Amino acid sequence: MRPKFLITMIFSLFIVGSVFAQSHKVKGEVRSDINEGIPFASIILSQVSDSSLVKATTTDGNGGFALNGIPDGEYFLSVTYVGFRRYNSRPVMVQGSDITMEPVIMESESVNLEAVTVVAEKPLIEVLADKTVFNVENAGGTAGLTGFELLRRSPGVIVDNNDNVILEGKSGVQMWIDGKPSVLTGDDLVQYLRSIQASDIESIEIITQPSSKYDAQGTGGIINIKLKRDKRYGTNGSASLGMGYWEFLKGNSSISLNNRTRKTNTYFTYSNRLGKTFNDMNFRQQIQDQVYFEDSDTEREFENHNLKAGLDIFVSPKSTLGFIVTGNYSNNNSHNISSTVIEADSEDATSALLRAQSIDDSQSDNAYFNANYQFEDTLGHKINIDIDAGIYNSDRVADQPNQYYNLDESELLSEFIYQMRTPLEINIYSAKLDYEQDLFGGKLGLGFKGSQVHTVNSFGFYEEIEGDLVFRADQSNDFDYTEEVIAGYVNYSYRKDKMSYQFGLRAENTHSEGELFSAQQVDDSLVVRDYLNWFPSGGITYQMNDKNSFGLNYSRRINRPNYESLNPFQYRLNELGFRQGNPFLQPNYTHNIRVSHTYNYRLTTSLTYTYVEDYFAQVTDTLPSGQTFGDLQPSFIQQRNVADEEVLSLSLSFPFDVNKWWSVYISATGYNTSYTSIDPKFNPLSQSTFNFFAQNSFKLPNDWKFEVSGWYNSRSIWGGTFVTEPLGSLDLALQRKFFDKKLSASFSITDVLYTNPWTAAGEFNNLPITGGGQWESRQLRLNLSYNFGNPELKGARKRKTATEEERSRIQ
Template sequence: MRHSQIQKISLVVFIMLLSTISFSQGTYKVKGFIASVDGPVPFVSVLVKNAADSSVARVGVTDTLGIFNVSGLKNGSFFTTYKMVGYKDQNSEVFEINGADVDLKEIQLAADGELDMVMVSQIRPVIEIHPDKTVFNVDNTINATGSNGFDLLRKAPGVIIDNSNNIIVEGKSGVQVYIDNKPAILSGDDLINFLRTLQAADIDNIEIITQPSSKYDAAGGAGIINIILKRDKNLGTNGTITAGYAYGRNHHANSSISLNHRRKKLNVYTSYSNSFGKNYHFMNMERDQYGVVYDSKTESNNYTGAHNAKIGADWFINKRHTFGVLASGNYFDARGEGTTTTDITPSNIGTVDQRLIADNTGTGLNYQVAGNLNYRFADTLGHELTIDADYAQYARESNNYQPNLYLDGNGDTLFENNFRMLAPTNIQIISAKADYAQNLWGGKVSVGAKFSIVETDNTFEFYDVFDGGDVLNVDRSNNFVYTENINAAYVNYARKLKTKWNLQLGLRLEQTNSVGELTSTQSSADDYVERHYLNLFPSGGLTYTPNYKHMWAVNFSKRIQRPNYQSLNPFVNQSTELSFMKGNPFLQPAYAYNAKISHTFKYRFTTSVSYSHTQDFFAQVTDTLGLDKAFLTTMNVADQSTINLGVSLPFSIKKWWSVYLSLNGSYSQYLAQDDKFQTINQPTFSLYAQNSFLMKWGFKLELSGWFSSPSVWGGTYLTKSMGSFDAAIEKKFMKDRLALRIAGSDIFYTSPWKAEATFGDVSFIGAGGYESQRITFSLTYNFGNREAKGPRDRKTGLDDEDKRTGGN
């Protein structure tokens, strides 16, 4: 079995690397790179003209990275003309071809300021590389078809999801998720369930920001993943309808519709999406505890229905003032059933002494409503003010029934204990923030402030079930209320130093006040925990751009990772009678110190080296209670240090073949703080590859996949190699308004995980996975006006350089 798994993973890596073999290019050509203040400009028409009479000798076009190569030219005198909708036509100086290629280097296009409405039909690359972030354009990859928001993260470059659904970027956990540039209000399982309500059709792109500036909240030791939802910018009335079907082990269906009506003064938009299906999961865990082996095997099926809706409007009062309003909601309905079989074998006997069978059934409802009011002022002198006010309410209801049947070694019944657990949760969030920026001191100064308060109310009711009747067990029931207030202010300064250097410095101040209060019949030191702490978070960046081929950047930041609300909740959540989960109200936040040096070649090939040190790293560990019970809890277990070498390589092999490669090699050390925790040192290599092919008759093919060598999850689990290989094909009809997509995910079923861990006197060997191997069919129809409105304002050159240094 292990040999077969290695063969499959090796095949995944071989296919991904084989598809990147390059071919030689011709000679006697003109090449160059076309950019604007916003970066590379794709699909620019390049006309090579004879200098004598201005007749056209050859014609070319820039690729998705702004690069052009026009071949087949003879010796002579020429000049080039560049044409692109939205930019002024531009001619080069006359140049000579004399038996060798000519490199025109970088050409800067100027925007056409008089443009108001144009017909736009551009294709963004699947992956965009920026000095401060990587952008995964979801709508441009057909392999995203049928995926939800959480599964899409598995396809994002450099992102790994561990066995506890933690997000890992560049070898580090502790990522803060944003939705439309705002921190997600949820965490833990609540956040995962919310992301599963989002469909790929709802998402425009995913930004992976490893070095955020001081404008962002300091939360997220490993950085930020910002999920940007779609907003149509076309004038008139238009929309998109999508329907999909997937089959793996079970059937799945999804659909979505988005509508947009835009005029010069008003934009109104709305969308709705849903998904339905049955999802299979499995997990095997063998635990050796005090001379007894507990071998558990779990299989579960969850029936889910997810709904997501939003409606909003933007009122463009004039060129300076914009007012917006947004309301959104999502609903997640789950019904699950699963069986956990645990064989209990004393080591000195060697045969099964007892067997515990837990047939779990449960229902769960999650729903969230949120509202936002926003205002923006911007003038032509560089003054900009934005104000946001948000309110959100989240509720979860769960009802789980758990019978525990004990059998002896012969299969005869010994006894039975049956339980029911009700666990409603309510969360309310209020936040307000203001950001102001203006040109000052030869650069741009940004200041801002934010206030937020979150209250989460968790009730846990434990019932003993006798002869079909439920009896409340008051000793095992409780209520936990957690309130957290964060007040923040920041300042950020960015300026251009001479012509080749750019500087950005920022400082953020955050004050955190929290109270956790447990009400139960069992009093303990966990009943009331109050905390107040004040932190400064510096950040900064320096870039050096000697020419268009090279750009160097140095970034640093201090970040914080606060425990999620469920991790702080001290009540017990039973899995089986021998295993349960328990929060830790005394968890300390983890502080991360990050530094990164990167080099970008021709705005596309990026190499980086980063170092991160995290104090009070916390992770989910399995501890023991008595001789036979084990429980999951979260503890501050170690100080973590990680060195990562990253390489990003987007390039075109042929006009019809584009490739993106992302390679990361990291070395992580976890230095134990707890006596039960073992110090771990682990090197890890990961690979993500995406190949896009433009084929005959309008077909588009994508081959993509990821691979991870043995690594560390949560500071405790040592994992085996794993990976995935995906393939998809697309064909468009009706003047590109109708798209048919067929996609296969995890074709060789190599994404299930295997891991082992030791904590104190307990050792574990585990494996698990979900229904990741699927085939998906999708139809998307775009209707309405395709006339796009020109940008309301233009970014300055300083704004672009600010972005490159990780600024605002």
């Protein structure tokens, strides 16, 4: 993206704004004396002549307000909010045209905290027009959980047996951290989410219908994990310590510090998590004349460290400059023991028993830097600029001894021992500009983005021969992948009377190159792609009355394969199975149409139709004829564009208060998923599924809080090829606060009934597979957290609903 072009566009936008920006209303904003917007402040417009009330409202989550339908006359404005002195403006004349008032700056006043106690708590679940927000910090049963475990407890979210995230029946969900797309994908992303503690998470935002302002990547929507940031004056902090146990012991701890002045805000967080867990699976598959029964038990030791530091500089009342540095280090060691019984189904087939192990030692570290500039004035102009750079490194070494016996294990038939070394490096660079302004009574948004991702993968295969590891160049290779995305969007929203309109168009040009370097001659070792896509989006909302609103939305999106899926390495799981990427995997495209109804700003019902072209399903296939291990036929797992997907879903969500001490949130989704294909190897599937989530919170005397939550998922399709049986979870939690609510103690048990183990069955290319598995889903957890600092320091800005600015997409 050329700098001259950017400067020209920004300059042109300001000219357009100065000529056309008109507000058909009296509007303004309310800010604190440290330049933070004050949400939910009371606004009263009165006549100067007799002080009679003309109109009243409250500020939005950013401190802005608007008063419509004001006749000509002379008025004054009054603003009130707890903790601030009352504000009365000078007389304001409205004559024929609408005005934008100067920012209202509220002055703090001293409050005797012994005399006045203000209790303001966000609801556990917020159902908004564009997203559902799970306020993790208000859920007592989340202490000691990881970010990945929280996803299983989030409304409408399912996690399958391969740790894929499914939202309202759709895969291709994009994971974001603090409003930024995660660079990590596949297993690397899962491990990172497992390293984040629930105590470090403020909320999880579930966005099912992103507008054109968001990157088009992600056919299943966006899940944004917002980490905590303290917004109070002075120096404050918190520390936590927790443990969990069922089969193995786990521990976690964290500390956060924050210092805020009128000109700067500095913050620092550190957390760690370590322990041990397990994962057991079993599979049965038949390949030609042989039946394979595999039992696999894995124990994994983990150690994770997360670090985040940031600085915000309040340059002026209109602009803020910010810097963030984040880092993560993980050390994971796993030991897998598998036993595969191979039974002959004919006289010509071989029967045997394979005893295999996989001893993995994996380390990863990453560091990311972000610089951000925000500008916002009272005329409706907003500018947001983000520049990001980061590096991710991982190194994995796996030793795999394989021993073949006869069925009664009285004779060792053969033995193969090998080692795999798979270092990986990812470099990321991106820049993003967003601009907004009022235009023709509505709001115009424009944006540009450029990003580059470069991955360097190596695969070294070593075979043990007479006690020595020998490098096998014929089975080793390197893979380099580079992806560049240039994007731009335009979005316009407008409201008139009871109707609201939003339309947008996004263009993304993608250039990618993947090259395989191998000692063997490989066809199509260089795969180059260059494609331009257009992604329209739009929505119409009709506010019938104060309690009923209807919405219609459409969007087209793309789901590009993750890096692991493109890597052509054959990573062995054991002697008879391996996982292989597909460098020829094409993106798939999704059309979403959603009709919704909201009653009383609480009960939301939506009907959604989704069509996915070139869905990439996870298939299990066999090698071509002749490529066998002796008399045995190995199988491999790979993603392929083999089907089209259709999903029709009906969702209902309803948060409500039974009384002052009992609050409930219910979310239910029923959907039908079908997969069709012209590939004769693919077995068409269709399945109706019901998903239910409920959370009950009870406020008990003496600062006790009790929670009962649970979810249930009926039979459903995983990965386009597997049908899983029903599963669910029931969780209990008890929480108590001490020492003037500075110390919080919580005790919880997850999956009380142990209904989280799974079973599934699938078929591809006449290869039937059945299987099941379990993990340490049931756990007892104890967690302590302590807040320290000056308790009389006032919160600078508490947003009940805040819209994250779009950041760069790195994929």
